[in-house]
Amino acid sequence: MPPPPDLSGRHVVLGVTGSIAAYKAASLVRRLKKAGAEVQVLMTPDAERFVTPLTLGTLSEQEVLTDIFPENEEGSWTKHVTLGQWADLFVIAPATAQTVAKLAHGFCDSMLTATALSARCPLLVCPAMDRDMYQHPATQDNLDRLRKIGYEVMPAAHGELASGLVGQGRMPEPGDILQRVADLMAETKASGKAQDMxxxxxxxxxxxxxxxxxxxxxxxxxxxSTGTMGYAVAAAAAERGASVTLVTGPTSLSPPSNVEVAAVQTAEEMNDAVQARRADADYVFMAAAVADYTPADPSGSKRKKTDEDLVLPLRRTPDILKTLGAHKRTGQVLVGFALETDDALEHARHKLEEKNLDWIVVNDPTEDGAGFGSSTNRVTLLRADGASEDLPRMPKAEVAEILLDRVQAAREKNSA
Structure with a gap:
């Protein structure tokens, strides 16, 4: 028997639907895990009639999700979006005639179908149904529709079916699905498709x-500031194929992979690092919380507690964002961030205009789940042409993805 393919570090979402072949999903999960993949199982309610979530959850080492708004999940109402971005490949095995029809026509009534609509990765459909259902023109039309959408469809296998009939309709064997998964992963990695990068x-x-x-x-x-928002933007840009430089103040975060890191301490150091790199950047995202003032005369030795009241003269730090706006080259996109507690939109719009920005992301740290030290954020995106978009509270990684979507789309439209 050949060794299993190497799927180390790859993310697979496995959708399991209501077919008697659902019991084979346990073998598929085991094989994917043995190959090194991280696996998140999604089940339709009917799938639970054939195999328990406990079984697949134990094998995958992840809680199985069924409901479109799962309980006990951070950001549960956008979990399908998060999974769609996390996955390197989405496999639906077995895929019943009902699920094939829903996928073909964009239905969104379960965690499985909602995630399928949100997924940016390749999607592999492995049909399983009785012979006559599989051969029915409606089913074949739906499978053809999925292929036209861009989904991969494995032909159903031929053999004895649960009904006692013999014919085409069996779910492909887990070993064959695993090999197709490995092939798709390799193809995706090698091709670097434009839509993925x-x-x-x-x-x-x-x-x-x-x-x-x-x-x-x-x-x-x-x-x-913990740096979470800026690190999320850097990671998302790198995932999209960009050459990313992250200029970071002191944080406890691990730098994203495939990102050049310039570590700094002071506003002056950050200004030097940014100005040295700004000319080559197509996109600039200024997510750092840069100090507006610095001690005018820092002491070379530790100050002693000799006075009840300490007067500390301060001086302004360089306005990094304003300098970037003043030297912005044609085609360069400059995105600022504004943290405001009063009249947030008014102050942010003023900053947008004064500093010649293309976009500004504004939030209020006094709102629940927004600002410093939180894994979530609630922001408003303001554009130089006056357009604005309020985003609900969501994980900062999702804010980063939406921000990049909007900024890229606007740049492409302007350059068309």
Missing amino acids: PLAGHTVLVTAGPTREPIDPARVLTNP
Whole structure:
């Protein structure tokens, strides 16, 4: 028996639907895991009649999802979107005639179908049904429709069926599905399809995290930024094929893979790093929380507690964003971030105009689930032409994806 393919680090969503062949999903999950893949199983309610979520959850080491709004899940109402972005491949095995019809016509009534509509990855359909159902013109039309959409469809296998008939309609064997999964993964990696790598050939500059302005060798002025938003933008841009440079203040986050990192401490250092790289960037995302002021005369030794009241003279730090706006080249896209607590949109629009930005992302840290230290955010996207879009609270990784979608679409429209 040949060794299993190497799927280390790859993400597979496995959809299981209400066919007697659903019991074979357990073998498929086991094979995918043995090959090194991370597997998230989605089940339709009818699939639970044939195999239990406990079985597939135990084998996949992930809680099986069925409902479109799963309980006990962060960002549950957008979980289908998150999974659609996470997956490298979506496999539906077995795929019943009902599910094939729903996929062919864009139905969205379960976690499985909602995730299929959200997925950006290849989708592999493995039909399983009785012979006459499979041969019916409606089913064949639906399978042809899926192929035209761009889905991969494995032909049903020939053999004895649950009804006692013999013919084509059996779910392909788990070993054959695994091999097709491996082939699709290899094809996707080798081809670098434009729709999967829409930023290939582009350079992206992102800033993230706080700055630390020294008062003395032991103390600094800083803020609670964790860098999560900027790191999410950098990771999303790299996933889309961009050459990404992340200029980051001090954080506890691990840098995203395939990203060049320039670590800085102060606003002055961040300004130097950004200005040295700005000319080559096609997109600039200024997500860092840069200090507006720094001690005018930092002490070379630790200040002692000699006075009840300490007066600390401050001076302005460089306005990095304003300098970028003043030197923005034709075709370059400049995106700023604004954290405001009062009259947020008014102040953000003023900043957008004053600093010659193309976009600004504004949020209010006093709102629940927004701002510093949170894994979620609730932002408004403002565009230079006056357009705006309110995004509900969602994980920062999803905010980053939507922001890139909007910015890319606008740039392509303007350059058309």
